Amino acid sequence: MRSKSKGPVTLRRDAVDEGTTDQRLLDSRGPSDWVHTDPWRVLKIQAEFVEGFGALAELGPAIGVFGSARTPRDHAFYAIGEEVGRKVADAGFAVITGGGPGAMEAANKGASQAGGVSVGLGIELPFEAGLNDYVDLGIDFRYFFARKTMFVKYAQGFIVLPGGLGTFDELFEALTLVQTRKVTSFPVVLLGVSYWQGLIDWLRDTVLAEGKINESDLSMLVLTDDVDQAVELMVRARDEDLPIPPAHRAE
Numbered sequence: 001m002r003s004k005s006k007g008p009v010t011l012r013r014d015a016v017d018e019g020t021t022d023q024r025l026l027d028s029r030g031p032s033d034w035v036h037t038d039p040w041r042v043l044k045i046q047a048e049f050v051e052g053f054g055a056l057a058e059l060g061p062a063i064g065v066f067g068s069a070r071t072p073r074d075h076a077f078y079a080i081g082e083e084v085g086r087k088v089a090d091a092g093f094a095v096i097t098g099g100g101p102g103a104m105e106a107a108n109k110g111a112s113q114a115g116g117v118s119v120g121l122g123i124e125l126p127f128e129a130g131l132n133d134y135v136d137l138g139i140d141f142r143y144f145f146a147r148k149t150m151f152v153k154y155a156q157g158f159i160v161l162p163g164g165l166g167t168f169d170e171l172f173e174a175l176t177l178v179q180t181r182k183v184t185s186f187p188v189v190l191l192g193v194s195y196w197q198g199l200i201d202w203l204r205d206t207v208l209a210e211g212k213i214n215e216s217d218l219s220m221l222v223l224t225d226d227v228d229q230a231v232e233l234m235v236r237a238r239d240e241d242l243p244i245p246p247a248h249r250a251e
């Protein structure tokens, strides 16, 4: 009687199939179009989560720093980004950025040169930029949503430098997750009063006034030019588990 075992499964008579699982795995002659299908993509997505969680699980307290990929190295906000990275690292946090150029590079530079943990969560883009030179622990993601999960899972607060669409996306993702209680509250500081004031005014005078957000949503945001104040807020939230003090909230 023909009989075959496949793991816990026993096959007999006509149920017996040809070859072994290993043979099928190692055979390169079959169709390969399945690598372009969604089930295969799901496995790649899973792999990104596994790699990300594996690399960051033991990171310790960390602050996410967002900001424009286009901030030139000779711009004042590049220097401020370096100061943020350095002071956040000096306060005992790892710095997590998008790993790209501009404000991200500045924050990674400050953190790395201060001897801190400088993390970059890069993203595959059509215009290849690669991880900046100051990323000491880098992970490259294919999928934006997997990468964004890493920011909110491993950062305990966010400092947001002036930026464009990518920065807005990351900022509003963080705010939405707090608003919908998908994450417990964390401090969010907008650094650069003159850059961000217009957004705060619009949020208060239009969005809040029209009842599209609550006062508590707006009060999640702290607006300042003072890097020390931004870092102090992160430290207080970590050490004292304090809610954001009302005096620091955006007017």
Ligand SMILES: C/C(=C\CNc1ncnc2c1ncn2[C@@H]1O[C@H](COP(=O)(O)O)[C@@H](O)[C@H]1O)CO
Binding pocket: 065, 066, 067, 068, 069, 070, 097, 098, 099, 100, 101, 104, 121, 122, 123, 125, 127, 129, 162, 163, 164, 165, 166, 167, 168, 170
């Ligand atoms: C524009 C150029 C490269 C872009 N490279 C990026 N690498 C990593 N992360 C990026 C990149 N661009 C955007 N991001 C993410 O969005 C935020 C900045 O976006 P913005 O539109 O510039 O504000 C940033 O925090 C990243 O996480 C070539 O110079």
